Amino acid sequence: ETGVTQSPTHLIKTRGQQVTLRCSSQSGHNTVSWYQQALGQGPQFIFQYYREEENGRGNFPPRFSGLQFPNYSSELNVNALELDDSALYLCASSLEAGTTEAFFGQGTRLTVV
């Protein structure tokens, strides 16, 4: 079991609402990445934070935003939720961006109705 913890594990929201997902990275890891995984698909990269700064972003609209805190934990915020945002959201942490093994949390299952 990794030291990456995500909360909540499940969430149901209504279209148009806003949601915040949280990730506690493994101790000593300074890089956090967020991925969206639709059913039957591989995870898709949303964005990455390194030492509290965003240093990479995938093909997601601006209503997907994030933060990384001084303790390297992170938040993913999604505004104006759409039905297609329903997915498993995964957080990964690594010691140094891209060079070392990435460890994933258990994910947050978001359902938008």
Next chain:
Amino acid sequence: KQEVTQIPAALSVPEGENLVLNCSFTDSAIYNLQWFRQDPGKGLTSLLLIQSSQREQTSGRLNASLDKSSGRSTLYIAASQPGDSATYLCAVNGPRRNTPLVFGKGTRLSVIA
């Protein structure tokens, strides 16, 4: 744009059989390749990380190989067990160290007792 393909999409084998899962990627300029296991509705568990300068990595009954020039990796599972049933995902990053992981859609493995 990097693309990762995994073949087959699904595989069913009897317990005890040795098996090979395949992963191919379109851009050989990778930094790392990582194999993951995912149980239904759960997060990703890292199995093996192969750096671009390496040819293979082994962990217990698992052996992963990398042929960067041909854009291919294989995951070999020896003496399969019902507990190995899961989806196996391959991911690469590169060419720079801080680039995100690009995933395949995975191979869904069922090991029948």
